Amino acid sequence: MGTTAAAGTEGRGEAVGEEDGAILQLLDSLDGYISLMGSLSSSLRQGWLELSSARHSMGNSRISSVLFDMKPHSSATTVDLTVSTASDADQATQPHFSLLKWGSRGDEKSPSVEVDGKTPSQASSSTIYPAVAADNQVRKKRSKALSMFGALVPPKLRVAQGSFETSLEAIIEIANTRSTILSALGRLQTVDLRS
Amino acid sequence: MGGYLEAIVRGIARSSLLTAADYNNLCQCESLDDIKMHLSATEYGPYLQNEPSPLHTTTIVEKCTLKLVDEYKHMLCQATEPLSTFLEYITYGHMIDNVVLIVTGTLHERDVHELLDKCHPLGMFDSIATLAVATNMRELYRLVLVDTPLAPYFSECITSEDLDDMNIEIMRNTLYKAYLEDFNRFCQTLGGATAEIMSDLLAFEADRRAVNITINSIGTELTRDDRRKLYSNFGLLYPYGHEELAICEDIEQVRGVMEKYPPYQSIFAKVSYGESQLLDNAFYVEEVKRLCLAFEQQFHYAVFFAYIRLREQEIRNLMWISECVAQNQKSRVHDSVVFIF
DSSP states (O other): OHHHHHHHHHHHHHHHHHHHHHHHHHHHHHHHHHHHHHHHHHHHHHHHHHHHHHHHHHOTTTSSGGGSOOSOOOOSSEEEEEEEOOSSTTSOOEEEEEEEGGGOOTTBOOSSOOOSSOOTTTSOOSBOOOHHHHHHHHHHHHHHHHGGGOSSOOHHHHHHHHHHHHHHHHHHHHHHHHHHHHHHHHHHHHHHHHO | OOHHHHHHHHHHHHHHSOOHHHHHHHHTOSSHHHHHHHHTTSTTHHHHTTOOSSOOHHHHHHHHHHHHHHHHHHHHHHOOTTHHHHHHHHHHHHHHHHHHHHHHHHHTTOOHHHHHHHSOGGGOOTTGGGGGGOOBHHHIIIIIGGGSTTGGGGGGTOOOSBOOHHHHHHHHHHHHHHHHHHHHHHHHHHOHHHHHHHHHHHHHHHHHHHHHHHHHHTTSSOOHHHHHHTSOSOSTTTTHHHHHHHTOOSHHHHHHHHTTSHHHHHHHHTSOTTOGGGHHHHHHHHHHHHHHHGGGSOSSTHHHHHHHHHHHHHHHHHHHHHHHHHTTOGGGGGGSOOOOO
């Protein structure tokens, strides 16, 4: 009976520890989520004002939605969604988003930041472009994206583009953080049910 | 000589342009409807009164522009030669912008009717919609522009190359260069105070365009030779300043060139290192100062040019204030508002 009681106490202790871990992960993720939402709001506000400033300089007819290119063309930036398989049967699968900016593939070293929680060294790599050539490639694609407003655009418009790029990165981070929150919540609910 | 019209312009300019007090009231508005309410007490009132809520900043700009167009048309129909030709010259810049808008939009497979809605009303001409059928500059000229006032400006940029973003940009700037040079020549033929004051104003415009072309082409495919070809052949920077600007690779090199010219030292002095985005506003401030000075002399046509440009600056001010209010960024409103008179 003493052995059973001790085993029961140990089991409860493990459950409490697991629950604490899940709660901590959830709270950490929530904190990160709130900061990211603040960053996103700030970068979007900055981007919109810079775009207005560019329109103020260039004129309303030069920066307008009527100049958007309606010809079929591939997207310069894509979002990859991977779903990690759960090692523990109690854990739900967790979706993972990664931003591939300006046509860079995930398995190439790119000057752009891959916002998927992985450092470039951790990503599987098969080809590594020279950094300078990759930089030029990205710069050309950035300019091409703005060329719908003209080939010679002011620095204000380029700065606005940078702000919206930052916002896009923040959105992907928010999506991944949200995924982590839901996963932590799921884990917490599982631990609660078990206990 | 247009004494009646000059009196009208001087009377309107002094009494109906928005004052610093008007701008201060507008900058404290909480919404675009508040802006509309404040503008209802001005001459823009009748143009905005029937616009339903919620307002958009583009609506405010469109309606204010309509007022400018009405005033311009009133002046044009009352004017005799050579003032009527002078007034028409003022609109050719907008005509060039409209041509480029239609051509660019067509290249992007946009509907020509939505492009026509976005054209500046001062730059409209009868066959403008036909621009959508042209695929290269030769066709553009042959089918449409040969019968417009822009025809003489096309001689320097007619090629059979298909239109693409860079060709269109080169066409825009080449046309504008030819237009400014032609306008300057016309003003010189008028002589007197018109020639003297317009020479200064157009030279400033040419120099500002040279600086903007330089800054905007840094890091692009535009070669130094092509950049040099887009600068006008007059102005304070012509020719030695242009030679130096053509080889600039960054904004600090542009600053180094411009600071050698005393009138532009003060402009670049207002812009610290790393604050090149404030350069546009510094140029607008200088332009407004020169335009206001045009009213100090009498019996010349430059007051008409100055009045139209000051109205355009006023519309830019209203646009910026509206954007800051709509985006809840009122702390930034004084970044780009230029007070007039």
